[in-house]
Amino acid sequence: MSMMNRLLPQPLFSVFLLLVWLLLVNTVAPGHLVLGTVLAIALPLFSSRFWPDRPRIHSPWKLLRYIAVLLWDIGLANLAVARLILGPTRKLRPAFIHLPLDLQNEFAISVLASTISLTPGTVSSDLSADRKTLLIHALDVEDEAAVIAAIKQRYEQPLREIFEPC
Amino acid sequence: MLETLIALFLVIGGAFALIGSIGLARLPDLFTRLHGPTKATTVGVGGILIASVLHFSSRGDGLSLHELLVTLFLFITAPISAYLIARAMLHLRGGKES
Numbered sequence: 001m002s003m004m005n006r007l008l009p010q011p012l013f014s015v016f017l018l019l020v021w022l023l024l025v026n027t028v029a030p031g032h033l034v035l036g037t038v039l040a041i042a043l044p045l046f047s048s049r050f051w052p053d054r055p056r057i058h059s060p061w062k063l064l065r066y067i068a069v070l071l072w073d074i075g076l077a078n079l080a081v082a083r084l085i086l087g088p089t090r091k092l093r094p095a096f097i098h099l100p101l102d103l104q105n106e107f108a109i110s111v112l113a114s115t116i117s118l119t120p121g122t123v124s125s126d127l128s129a130d131r132k133t134l135l136i137h138a139l140d141v142e143d144e145a146a147v148i149a150a151i152k153q154r155y156e157q158p159l160r161e162i163f164e165p166c
Numbered sequence: 167m168l169e170t171l172i173a174l175f176l177v178i179g180g181a182f183a184l185i186g187s188i189g190l191a192r193l194p195d196l197f198t199r200l201h202g203p204t205k206a207t208t209v210g211v212g213g214i215l216i217a218s219v220l221h222f223s224s225r226g227d228g229l230s231l232h233e234l235l236v237t238l239f240l241f242i243t244a245p246i247s248a249y250l251i252a253r254a255m256l257h258l259r260g261g262k263e264s
Contacts, residue, residue, distance in 0.1 A: 026232040078182055078209035081201055085189035094198050117245030118208065123200045124245070125252030137197045137252060 009048055012057055014040040059162050066158045073119045073154075081121060084140055095141040096125075099134040099148055103156060106131070108163040115155050122147070168224055172217045179213025186210055196255050204248045211240055 008014055021036035022028055057063055084092060099116075103109050109131065113124040116136055126135035138147060189202025215233040222230035 020235065020238075023232045023235045026230060027228070074205070074208055077205050081189070081205045082182065082185045085185055085192060085202055089193055089198075092193075092198065094195075113249065114242070114245035117204050117248050118241060119205075121201060123197070123204055123248050123252060125197070125249065126256055135256075137200070139198055139201045 008041065008044070010044045012060060013044050017043055057162060058164075062158060062162050066155075066162065069154070069158075070115060070118070077119045077121070081139065084121065092140050093142070095138055095144065097122075097136045097138055097141065097144055097147055099136055099151060101132055101134055101156075102152075103160060103164070104131075105163045108159050109134070111163075112155055112159055116151060119155075122151075168220065172220050175213045175217035175220070179210050179215075179217065181210075182213060183207055183210030197252065200248045200252060204244050208240060208244060212237060 018036045018040040021039055022032060025032050025036075101109060101112075103112060109127065113127065113134060116122050116124045116134070121139040123137045124134055125137050127133075128135070136147075136151075141147060186202040186205070186207040190199050193199045193202065215236055219230055219233050
C-alpha cells in the first residue's frame, strides 16, 4: 500500500492527466496509452514539491455531480447575462458583495472563486489577506443576503463535502 | 440533417460570442464589463466547439474530442484573467470599492 502511495501520490490527478493526454493527441492508440500512463505517473512525482498542501478529493462522485451542476449553471448564466447585456443598462444594479468563507483549503477556495466567476452575474474580484472573505462583484443585485445564501448552499457546501469533510 | 445541427451550434456559438462583445462595449464601467467576457463567451466558444466535435467526428476518422480540452482550459483561465483585471482595478482605486 505504501509503495502504491509513493508511486501514485495523487491517483485521481494521474487519471486526469492520462485523460488530458489522450484528448490532446485525440486518439486511444496503444502507444499513446502507454506514453500517457508514463506521463500520468511521472508528472505528479516530479511536481509533488509544488503541492505542499495537497488537495484531497474525498468524494469523486460528489465532484462529478458538482461539475454537472456547474455546467448546467454556466448555461443558465449565459442566458441571464445575455438578457442583462441586451436589456436597458440603466436598470442594472451592480454591487460589491462580501462573501464570508467557511472553506479553508486554498485549492477549494480557488475552485469556489472560479465557479463564482463562471456563474450567473457574479465575478470574484478579491480575496482578503486572511482568506476569510471573498469580494464578489455582481451585475444585478436585488437582495445581497439571498445571493450569499445561494452561493453558500449551491457551491460552497458541496465543495466542503468534497475537499474537507470533518 | 447533421449539417443543419452543426450550423445551428455554430449560430448559437456565434450569437453568444457576439453578445459577450456587445456587453464589453455597452456596459458602463470596468467591473460590469467583466461579466460579458467571462460568461457569454464560454457558451459562445462551447457552441462552436460542439459544432467542431460533430463535424470532425462525422468524417469517418473516429471520434474527435480534443475540443473538450479547449473548454477545460477556457474554464480554468477565464476566471483567473477576470480576477486579475478586477484586482488590478481595486488596487488603482486604493482598495476602495465604489
